[in-house]
Amino acid sequence: MVTVTRRCRGWRWPALLSILSLVGCTAIEVRVSQDRYASGVKLLESEDLDAALAKFESAIELNPSLADAHAKIGNLRELQGRYRDAAVAYERALQVDPTRFETSFSLAKVYELLNRVGDAMRAYLHASSLNPESYDAQLGLGNSYLQLGRHDDAEEVYKLALAINPEAESVYTNLGVIYEKREAYYDAIRAYKESLERDAYQPEVLVNLGSVYLKQSRLLEAAGSFRAAIRMDPEHAPAHGRYAYCLFRQRKYDQAIESYERAVDLDDKLPDVHAGLGAVYMVKFLLSGEDTDARDRAIRQWHRSLEIKPDQPKIQQLIDRYTPEVPENPERMLSR
Numbered sequence: 001m002v003t004v005t006r007r008c009r010g011w012r013w014p015a016l017l018s019i020l021s022l023v024g025c026t027a028i029e030v031r032v033s034q035d036r037y038a039s040g041v042k043l044l045e046s047e048d049l050d051a052a053l054a055k056f057e058s059a060i061e062l063n064p065s066l067a068d069a070h071a072k073i074g075n076l077r078e079l080q081g082r083y084r085d086a087a088v089a090y091e092r093a094l095q096v097d098p099t100r101f102e103t104s105f106s107l108a109k110v111y112e113l114l115n116r117v118g119d120a121m122r123a124y125l126h127a128s129s130l131n132p133e134s135y136d137a138q139l140g141l142g143n144s145y146l147q148l149g150r151h152d153d154a155e156e157v158y159k160l161a162l163a164i165n166p167e168a169e170s171v172y173t174n175l176g177v178i179y180e181k182r183e184a185y186y187d188a189i190r191a192y193k194e195s196l197e198r199d200a201y202q203p204e205v206l207v208n209l210g211s212v213y214l215k216q217s218r219l220l221e222a223a224g225s226f227r228a229a230i231r232m233d234p235e236h237a238p239a240h241g242r243y244a245y246c247l248f249r250q251r252k253y254d255q256a257i258e259s260y261e262r263a264v265d266l267d268d269k270l271p272d273v274h275a276g277l278g279a280v281y282m283v284k285f286l287l288s289g290e291d292t293d294a295r296d297r298a299i300r301q302w303h304r305s306l307e308i309k310p311d312q313p314k315i316q317q318l319i320d321r322y323t324p325e326v327p328e329n330p331e332r333m334l335s336r
Contacts, residue, residue, distance in 0.1 A: 033063035040072060049076055067096040071103045078106065083113045101130040101137075108140055117147045128157075135164040139171065151178045169198035173205050180212055188212050203229040207239050219246050237267035241276065248280050256280050274305035275315055282322060292324075299323055 040055030053076055056069045063069075074089035090107035094100060108123035121144035128137040138161040145154035155178055158171045165171075176191035192209040196202060210225030226243035229236055244259035260277035263270065278301030285295035299322060302315050 030063055033059040033066055033069070036062070037066060037069050037072070040069070044072060044076060049080065052076060065096050067093045067100065067103075070096065071100065071106075074103070074106060074110075078110060083110050086110045087114065098126075099130060101127055101134070104130060105134070105137055105140070108137075108144075112140075112144075117144055120144050121148060132160075133164060135161055135168065138164065139168070142171070142174065146174060146178065151181060154178060167198050169195040169202070169205075172198070173202070173208070176205075176208060176212075180208070183215075185212050185216055201232060203233040203236050203239060206232070207236070207242060210239075210242055214242070214245070219249055222246050223250075235266050237263045237270060237273070240266065241270060241273040244273075244280075245276055248276065248283075253280050253284055268304075269308055271305040271309035271312070274301045274308070275312070278302040278305065278315075278318075282318070285322075295322060295324075 036055050036059035040052045040059065043049075043052035043055060053073065056073050056076070059066055059069045060073075070089050070093035074086045074093060077083070077086035077089055087107060087110045090103050090110065093103045094107065097103075104123055104127040108120045108127055111117075111120035111123055121141065124137055124141035124144055128134060128141050131137060138157055142154045142157035142161060145151075145157060155175065158175055158178075161168060161171050172191045172195035176188045176195065179185070179188035179191055189209065189212055192205055192212070195205050196209070206225045206229035210222040210229070213219075213222035213225060223243060223246040226239050226246065229239040230243065233239070240259050240263035244256045244263060247253075247256035247259060257277065257280050260273055260280065263273045264277065267273075278298040281294045281298035281301065285291045285298065288294070299319055302319050305315055306312055306319075
C-alpha cells in the first residue's frame with residue numbers, strides 16, 4: 001500500500017510542475033498585456049491612434065478579458081467616427097465587466113449616433129442603474145423614451161433628472177414637448193417658460209412656445225414669441241413662417257407674404273410654409289376676383305408643398321378646385 005502511494009506521487013510530480021509552469025506563464029502574459037495597455041494609453045493621449053490601437057489589440061491577444069483595452073478601442077474608434085466598430089468594442093468590454101458605468105454610457109451615445117434608439121435606451125437604462133445619480137444618464141434615457149414615443153416613461157425619468165439638476169433647461173424643454181403632444185397646453189407653456197427662465201437665448205423654445213399659443217388662438221402672444229425668436233436668430237426659417245401665419249390670421253396679407261417669402265428664401269423645404277404662402281395668395285385672388293397672377297402663384301406654392309410632402313389630401317383638393325380648366329387648342333378646333 002505504501003509502495004503504491006509512492007508511485008502515484010512520483011508519477012504526479014511532472015504534471016504538477018507542468019501546471020505550475022502554466023500558471024506562471026499566464027501571470028507573465030497578464031503582466032505583459034497590462035504593460036502593453038499602459039503603452040497604448042500613452043500613445044492615445046499623444047494622439048498616435050494607429051500605434052495605440054496596435055498596442056490595445058496586442059494586449060487583448062494575450063489577455064482577452066482585459067476590459068480596459070476593449071473600452072479604449074471603443075474610445076479610439078469613436079474618435080475616428082467608426083461608430084459600429086466602437087459599439088462592438090464597448091459591447092465586448094461590458095461582456096467582460098458589466099459594471100462599467102462609463103463604458104455603458106459611451107455605448108449608449110454611440111447607439112444614438114447609429115440611430116439605434118432601442119439599443120440606446122437599454123444602454124442608458126443599464127448605465128443609470130449603475131449610477132442613478134448621473135444626470136447625463138437619466139437625460140439620455142429620457143430622450144430615448146421620448147424618441148420611442150414612451151411619453152409617460154420619459155416624463156418620469158426627466159423628473160428624476162431635474163431632481164439631480166434643477167437648472168437643466170433642456171429637460172424643461174422636453175417636458176414641454178411631451179405636454180404639447182398630450183394637448184396639455186398650459187403645462188407645456190409653463191415648462192417652456194421654465195426653460196427660458198434658465199436660458200433666455202433659445203429661439204427654438206420660443207418657436208415651440210409660440211406654436212402652443214397658436215393652438216390656443218392667442219395670436220398676439222404667439223406673434224410676440226416668434227418675433228423674439230427672429231430677433232435672436234434672423235435666419236430661423238420656421239420662426240418667419242409661423243410669424244407669417246399670425247399675420248395671415250390678422251388679415252395682414254402683404255406682410256404675411258413678405259414673411260413667408262423670407263422663410264422660403266432661408267429654407268425652400270418647409271411644406272407648411274409653401275402651403276401657407278399659397279393660402280395667402282389665393283385669398284388675395286378671391287378678394288380681388290381678378291388677380292389671376294395671385295391665383296397662379298398660390299397653385300405653384302401648393303404644388304411645391306406637395307413635392308416636399310406628398311401626403312396632403314387637403315392641399316391636393318385646393319389645387320383641383322382652383323386650377324383653371326385648360327382651354328381646348330384653338331388650332332385643333334379650326335381643323336374640325
